[in-house]
Amino acid sequence: MIVKPTLQDLKAIGFYLGKIILGLALTMIIPILIGLFAKEFNPALDFLISLEISLIIGLILVKVCYTERELNWMQGMIVVSLSWVVAMFLGAIPMYLSGHWLSYSDACFDSMSGFATTGLTLVQDLDHLSLAHNLWRHLIMFIGGQGIVIIALSFFVKGASGAFKLYVGEARDEKIMPNVVNTARFIWLVSIVYLVLGTLSLGIVGVLEGLRPASALFHGACIFMAAFDTGGFAPQSQNILYYHSFVFEIVTIVLIILGAINFKLHYHIWMGNRKEIRRNLESVTFFITVITAFSITAMGLAQTGIYSKAVLLFRKGFYQLISAHTGTGFQTIYAQQFTSEWNHLALVGIIVAMGLGGAVCSTTGAIKMLRIGIIFKAFVEDIKRIMLPERAIVVQKFHHIKEVFLEDKQVRSALLITLAFLILYGIGAGVGMFFGYPFANALFESTSAAANVGLSCGITSPSMPAGLKLTYILQMWAGRLEFMSVFTLIGFLITAVKGK
Amino acid sequence: MIKVKLPFNIVLGIFTEILYAFAIMLAAFLICFLFKY
Numbered sequence: 001m002i003v004k005p006t007l008q009d010l011k012a013i014g015f016y017l018g019k020i021i022l023g024l025a026l027t028m029i030i031p032i033l034i035g036l037f038a039k040e041f042n043p044a045l046d047f048l049i050s051l052e053i054s055l056i057i058g059l060i061l062v063k064v065c066y067t068e069r070e071l072n073w074m075q076g077m078i079v080v081s082l083s084w085v086v087a088m089f090l091g092a093i094p095m096y097l098s099g100h101w102l103s104y105s106d107a108c109f110d111s112m113s114g115f116a117t118t119g120l121t122l123v124q125d126l127d128h129l130s131l132a133h134n135l136w137r138h139l140i141m142f143i144g145g146q147g148i149v150i151i152a153l154s155f156f157v158k159g160a161s162g163a164f165k166l167y168v169g170e171a172r173d174e175k176i177m178p179n180v181v182n183t184a185r186f187i188w189l190v191s192i193v194y195l196v197l198g199t200l201s202l203g204i205v206g207v208l209e210g211l212r213p214a215s216a217l218f219h220g221a222c223i224f225m226a227a228f229d230t231g232g233f234a235p236q237s238q239n240i241l242y243y244h245s246f247v248f249e250i251v252t253i254v255l256i257i258l259g260a261i262n263f264k265l266h267y268h269i270w271m272g273n274r275k276e277i278r279r280n281l282e283s284v285t286f287f288i289t290v291i292t293a294f295s296i297t298a299m300g301l302a303q304t305g306i307y308s309k310a311v312l313l314f315r316k317g318f319y320q321l322i323s324a325h326t327g328t329g330f331q332t333i334y335a336q337q338f339t340s341e342w343n344h345l346a347l348v349g350i351i352v353a354m355g356l357g358g359a360v361c362s363t364t365g366a367i368k369m370l371r372i373g374i375i376f377k378a379f380v381e382d383i384k385r386i387m388l389p390e391r392a393i394v395v396q397k398f399h400h401i402k403e404v405f406l407e408d409k410q411v412r413s414a415l416l417i418t419l420a421f422l423i424l425y426g427i428g429a430g431v432g433m434f435f436g437y438p439f440a441n442a443l444f445e446s447t448s449a450a451a452n453v454g455l456s457c458g459i460t461s462p463s464m465p466a467g468l469k470l471t472y473i474l475q476m477w478a479g480r481l482e483f484m485s486v487f488t489l490i491g492f493l494i495t496a497v498k499g500k
Numbered sequence: 501m502i503k504v505k506l507p508f509n510i511v512l513g514i515f516t517e518i519l520y521a522f523a524i525m526l527a528a529f530l531i532c533f534l535f536k537y
Binding site: 193197250253254257258261266269270271272274277283286287290291294295298299301302308309310311313314317318321322 | 509512517520521522527528536
């Protein structure tokens, strides 16, 4: 028998959702201050309006749904999936008020793209967007990359049990420390340390390349947030191509690779276990898949002959590849060049890289390295089983912080998520083809959206069909949360209608 | 002692991670040379 959700369920969901909305509202103070500092009073007003709306909704939910009960698994998952939808709607309000998005749905597209650290954008005249709005685009990537729930966990949610359920619901199933709140705080520590180092590095390079110091620092902060959180937005419409600087590109490559590293691995390396980086299954798998995917792309690009020198092949070919593999979406070529200048072999390398992603418990999306490594180890185990005598006991191990014995449960979980991602890539490609786009382009853009990458071959534009915009929004949402909390929400809605 | 050691470990940790990023870039650069020469 399907059991209908109780009033207690709704109250718990509403209460914690309210707290997360309050956390989100507080982040809007930053663009308000930037707006006031830069004498951009109208943009500051846009954020003040959005802040008030968010505060009112958050406070009403917290007051009306007040409960002292901790969340159960189902409630935690629903809070997470709903909080990302609500964040999209609230985060889109200041964007829409700026007048740089043609409609509220376009602003919602960019808001989800930002929170999910995708990087696909429908903004109009980006080069004349206010500093406050431009910062907001990058700030939501920083918030989304850390995890919207991580903010609430760090400051608002008490009680370890409920906090852990929210943490897991946001596709972060690895506890770095025994206490999940301390785990959330460590994630912040890593990000803040790299925020300072990354912003300064990019700022200095910007000044050396001819930007004014204040502007270089602003660009540095924005690009850092989009790079470390593997987002892909940039303050200028030409993205990273705007800077025309090899050094700038190198610094961003370092930052996006750092962003693709598991926070648990950061922790162990920072605590002195530095050998872990060359033993860990994820970092080794990442190295191998990057090189393999890049070999495919480089082969394709060598066939076309468009990049005549090795340095050019690195700056154009490898840059897009590492941007794709880490799920960032920074581009140093124009979107149309993917289809007009690159051949299909080069695109296959990029699509494969986008589909694979970075490490689990990092800021990247897609299938992720631990799962790819586990599936590979399972293959090795099965081949051993065939090769060895029947009586032989086959034991497969892998190294992830410690030696771990490979179990069927892990393989099943890795294969299920991989399958779900492949289906999601396929559905988006199918919808793209339904709207008349060629297969290669549709698959490229769909994988980019579902894997939270943000590279575009030109499909994503304000004039694309509304159905495709909605499809990409759903793909970004489901891909970022890795399905379970989204499926739980769907199940919850079904029980609400059909339950007794 | 721990207070002194921890930031030192963090600095070395950051250096290790940046080295890892450069190792990937170096391997990619070698592939670029392989395809161009």
